[in-house]
Amino acid sequence: MSGSTIAAPRHLTCAPSRAARELGLARGEFDLAVLLGRIRTVPDRQGGGGRRVERSEIERLRAEEGFPESLRESVRxxxxxxxxxxxxxxxxxxxxxxxxxxxxxxxxxxxxxxxxxxxxxxxxxxxxxxxxxxxxxxxxxxxxxxxxxxxxxxxLRARTWRGRHLGFLLRQAGDPWERAGALAAFLDPVHISDVIRDPYERAHVSRNRPGPPPNGAPGSPYAELAERIMTADDAEEVGRLRGDLAQAVREARAHRPAPRPAPCPPTPHADPPTPHADPPAPHPDPSPPHPGPSAPDAAHAPKPARGLLGRLRRRSSRTPGRRAVATGP
The missing domain is CATH 1.10.10 (Arc Repressor Mutant, subunit A)
Known part of the structure; x- marks a missing residue:
């Protein structure tokens, strides 16, 4: 691993804004000095993935002859x-x-x-x-x-700028996947999909793909211009970037495979529920049911009499030939 990717202890480094102040540079001048390689930075492995400047690097620059004017002039x-x-x-x-x-x-x-x-x-x-x-x-x-x-x-102004910016991004890359992302930053997504067929590798490269230099709100005219300048449009340049990207992905794959989702654990096979035995079907009664009176007949059927008169009528119906005795007043 190169020295530019070894994380220094946090107390021996400082944030870019602090480093710019100590070196007498405006933030834009500091960023340009980093891009041109005049100021070396290291990854912030302990605090969020940004870049930091080692104290020893600040002391080296401050010890140069003519500091700070010489440093400022070198990045003008x-x-x-x-x-x-x-x-x-x-x-x-x-x-x-x-x-x-x-x-x-x-x-x-x-x-x-x-x-x-x-x-x-x-x-x-x-x-x-x-x-x-x-x-x-x-x-x-x-x-x-x-x-x-x-x-x-x-x-060739846009193309030569891309070449310079690619060199800067490759110097900042910490591992092969980040180098692949740096190359992909200058290609149209269609070319990236054509070079990287594996969807998980393509997604990992996209996560490591830096965007254009930040200077404008998303969707602003500057952002659209930066996106256009960042994307290679010359056939020779596109072909070279595609070849370099394919090689970078092969090296990254050998270094460490792209992350993939963990396979789902097999679902334990559950025995199907034992079906309840259906109750036996009732055997049909061979004798047809005795038909009862229809609804109109039932409605007009005489109601049984109550009291003494009713008992006499029922008794007379059980004794054939016997007349009922009428009662007078």
């Missing part, structure tokens, strides 16, 4: 006009050099006209100018092959 970023003045060329020539990928932007933003503004490290521009091999590009006529490519609409 300039736009086209200031960059052209720094290189002593016209703004048009500077833009051509940037579109050809000869000077690489480090940051971008959206101006009030919603136009992309690219920023370049001033120190790198000075180094480019000081290199004698670049003198023909700074004076005289631009080579014919370069002019033809520019005439075809070549503009």
């Amino acid at each position: 970023a300039v736009g086209t006009t200031e960059g052209a003045a720094l290189m002593e060329v016209s703004a048009m020539r500077f833009t051509r050099l940037a579109r050809l990928g000869l000077v690489v932007p480090v940051r971008f933003y959206l101006n009030r006209y919603r136009a992309v503004v690219w920023l370049y490290p001033a120190e790198e521009l000075r180094q480019f100018t000081a290199d004698e091999r670049n003198a023909p590009l700074l004076t005289g006529r631009t080579p014919e092959a370069m002019r033809e490519r520019l005439g075809e609409g070549l503009d």
Whole structure:
């Protein structure tokens, strides 16, 4: 494991905001210094997964000659006009050099006209100018092959920015899965699905996939611009990223398989409930039931008489030929 991924004890590190104050940098300058590799950070393994700066790193920077002005100047970023003045060329020539990928932007933003503004490290521009091999590009006529490519609409500023930002993300990655996520950050989801067929590996890479540099609310014009610039659109670049991602996933798989859901424990087999025996069906009575009076007949049937008269009638019905005795008043 590299030294950049070993977690230092928390009391020997400090948060980025504290480190920026101790180094005399604004937070934007500090972030740029980290991106350019001027300030080394370590993972915060004990407090939430962010990044921290070791006290020894702060002391190293403070001991450099010319601190803090030298540190601040090393992370200064300039736009086209200031960059052209720094290189002593016209703004048009500077833009051509940037579109050809000869000077690489480090940051971008959206101006009030919603136009992309690219920023370049001033120190790198000075180094480019000081290199004698670049003198023909700074004076005289631009080579014919370069002019033809520019005439075809070549503009490598977004691509060279992606290359720089990918290097930054790979330096920050702590394990092979994070490196795979860094590569996936520059590919369209369709390409990611095509390269990583396993859904669990794809989900794990997505969890480790960093988004564009934060600078704007989600759904804002800047966020949409950042998403577009972050996504590779050149066929050659896409092909290279796809190949690198496939290799990174193979290495990550060998390092540690992607997490998968635990298999469900088998459900114990329960014996089916014993069915209750149905009661035996009643045997039909072979003799048909005696039909009773129908409802109208039953309603008009004479009611039995009560009292002495009733007893006399019942007695007379049991003795044939005998007349009932009428009683007078």
